Amino acid sequence: xxxxxxxxxxxxxxxxxxxxxxxxxxxxxxxxxxxxxxxxxxxxxxxxxxxxxxxxxxxxxxxxxxxxxxxxxxxxxxxxxxxxxxxxxxxxxxxxxxxxxxxxxxxxxxxxxxxxxxxxxxxxxxxxxxxxxxxxxxxxxxxxxxxxxxxxxxxxxxxxxxxxxxxxxxxxxxxxxxxxxxxxxxxxxxxxxxxxxxxxxxxxxxxxxxxx
Numbered sequence: 212x213x214x215x216x217x218x219x220x221x222x223x224x225x226x227x228x229x230x231x232x233x234x235x236x237x238x239x240x241x242x243x244x245x246x247x248x249x250x251x252x253x254x255x256x257x258x259x260x261x262x263x264x265x266x267x268x269x270x271x272x273x274x275x276x277x278x279x280x281x282x283x284x285x286x287x288x289x290x291x292x293x294x295x296x297x298x299x300x301x302x303x304x305x306x307x308x309x310x311x312x313x314x315x316x317x318x319x320x321x322x323x324x325x326x327x328x329x330x331x332x333x334x335x336x337x338x339x340x341x342x343x344x345x346x347x348x349x350x351x352x353x354x355x356x357x358x359x360x361x362x363x364x365x366x367x368x369x370x371x372x373x374x375x376x377x378x379x380x381x382x383x384x385x386x387x388x389x390x391x392x393x394x395x396x397x398x399x400x401x402x403x404x405x406x407x408x409x410x411x412x413x414x415x416x417x418x419x420x421x422x423x
Contacts, residue, residue: 251284307326331400340359367394
């Protein structure tokens with residue numbers, strides 16, 4: 212399985228505006244349907260028969276999945292949501308390129324990135340229930356739960372971004388909030404060393420005081 216960076220480079224350049232239009236239609240309608248019916252997607256796209264080919268390609272690229280069969284309808288997955296968020300951030304001039312991973316965890320991945328001006332920023336992808344979501348895609352169970360993970364990731368991103376916007380102007384030592392799209396937030400690059408990697412501190416109480 213390619214890394215997110217490799218995946219984005221491979222797939223992003225293959226998509227045009229109509230691919231993203233179909234993805235947005237599916238994303239928008241998941242609040243109404245467990246599986247967005249094929250006819251709803253075709254109707255809202257206004258693309259006629261081309262929409263059928265677009266759906267086929269999006270499914271082939273593993274950006275959407277069809278838990279009840281290709282004829283019934285589609286859901287978006289984390290791959291599709293990632294690309295929608297990145298597309299939004301690129302179009303808004305927030306980021307220009309995505310770099311190496313800075314940290315990969317159970318519920319979030321953080322990547323190095325550059326803005327169009329060449330400034331270094333951090334891009335955090337929330338991944339609530341990532342392991343379970345993969346099981347839902349594989350075994351086609353509990354669709355409501357799989358959708359809720361995507362929504363939970365977006366809510367987590369929203370809460371964290373809101374907290375950063377409150378704390379940063381008050382000179383609390385947090386990264387500068389730059390932008391948010393769906394389940395992804397962009398912050399200023401926060402240089403430092405993870406406390407867990409330090410064996411001994413010269414003034415531990417002082418460090419604790421600064422943290423608190």
